[in-house]
Amino acid sequence: MDDITRDGNPVLRSRAKELTFPLSDKEIEMGKKMMEYLEVSQDEKLAEKYHLRAGVGLAAPQVGSPTRMAAVLVPSDYEEEPPAFKEILVNPTILSESVQGAALGTGEGCLSVDEDIPGYVWRHDRIKLRWYDLDGNKHISRLKDYPAIVVQHEFDHLNGVLFYDHINKDARFKSPDGGVLIG
Numbered sequence: 412m413d414d415i416t417r418d419g420n421p422v423l424r425s426r427a428k429e430l431t432f433p434l435s436d437k438e439i440e441m442g443k444k445m446m447e448y449l450e451v452s453q454d455e456k457l458a459e460k461y462h463l464r465a466g467v468g469l470a471a472p473q474v475g476s477p478t479r480m481a482a483v484l485v486p487s488d489y490e491e492e493p494p495a496f497k498e499i500l501v502n503p504t505i506l507s508e509s510v511q512g513a514a515l516g517t518g519e520g521c522l523s524v525d526e527d528i529p530g531y532v533w534r535h536d537r538i539k540l541r542w543y544d545l546d547g548n549k550h551i552s553r554l555k556d557y558p559a560i561v562v563q564h565e566f567d568h569l570n571g572v573l574f575y576d577h578i579n580k581d582a583r584f585k586s587p588d589g590g591v592l593i594g
């Protein structure tokens with residue numbers, strides 16, 4: 412992942428295009444490379460060695476491809492446990508979402524946004540997601556809390572939305588009634 416597209420590049424503000432199956436070798440390679448980036452970025456030694464910012468998700472527009480694909484690698488609370496959610500999502504669709512809101516207590520960051528932007532990014536605490544894997548198999552995933560937040564962050568990238576679009580500039584750390592803070 413030599414270069415990540417930065418805020419200001421129109422590809423980050425446009426609607427990414429659906430992929431058609433079978434995926435090309437290039438598209439499959441891109442998906443695997445995006446997941447590989449996340450794995451390396453979460454390995455302290457390797458991230459240090461390659462000067463990578465850690466990421467728990469990465470969307471194709473961030474690597475310059477305006478297509479509806481994203482890699483998600485959400486670690487569990489304990490590193491010896493398997494990841495909470497690890498998938499390469501193709502043509503994801505949010506089928507339903509909870510009224511209840513959730514936000515990460517630490518706020519959010521984005522590889523495409525260089526500056527830190529403080530504030531809670533209120534999202535849905537639970538989502539039901541339909542997505543396809545690289546082979547074209549259909550999946551339905553019910554996600555909650557951290558994994559749900561990360562998937563919504565990536566889903567936003569496919570629709571030209573960046574995390575700070577959701578921040579209430581007049582009340583950055585206000586909680587809506589019933590919203591839960593994660594982490």
Ligand SMILES: O=CN(O)CCNC(=O)c1cccc(Cl)c1Cl
Pocket residue numbers: 465466467468469470473515518519520521522523560561564565568
């Ligand atoms: O779109 C993906 N990125 O920009 C990679 C860098 N950001 C993160 O890993 C990240 C950090 C905090 C909260 C969320 Cl939800 C995410 Cl996703």
Ligand code: NI
Pocket residue numbers: 520521522523564568
């Ligand atoms: Ni991002």
